[in-house]
Amino acid sequence: MSFIGFLILGLIAGAIAKAILPGKQGGGWLATLLLGVVGALLGGWIGGMIFKQDLMNSFWSLSAWITAIVGALVVLLIWGLVTRRRA
Numbered sequence: 001m002s003f004i005g006f007l008i009l010g011l012i013a014g015a016i017a018k019a020i021l022p023g024k025q026g027g028g029w030l031a032t033l034l035l036g037v038v039g040a041l042l043g044g045w046i047g048g049m050i051f052k053q054d055l056m057n058s059f060w061s062l063s064a065w066i067t068a069i070v071g072a073l074v075v076l077l078i079w080g081l082v083t084r085r086r087a
Contacts (some may be wrong), residue, residue: 005059009068010037017072027083035079036072043071 014036018029027035047067 006040007037009059009064010040010072012036013040013043013065013068013072014076016069017076020069021073021076021080027079031079032076035075036068039070039072039075040068041071042075043067043069046071 011033014033017036017039018032044064044067047063047070051063
């Protein structure tokens with residue numbers, strides 16, 4: 001997948017994770033979308049290790065989308081815990 005495709009996947013995964021995750025996370029939508037890109041990268045890396053294949057090869061692969069969304073959810077949960085403790 002190209003770099004632009006990966007960014008689009010991460011941005012969409014971040015938006016989906018924000019819609020799924022209840023509560024208020026600090027940082028607004030821009031931070032959430034950037035965390036979605038980080039989560040997509042993390043999800044693709046961990047998913048690739050678990051499933052022994054490169055999940056980020058195809059933009060339309062269901063497994064790539066699922067791992068990106070799960071990765072974004074994990075990163076958003078961690079971000080929410082970090083920003084909640086500072087407030």
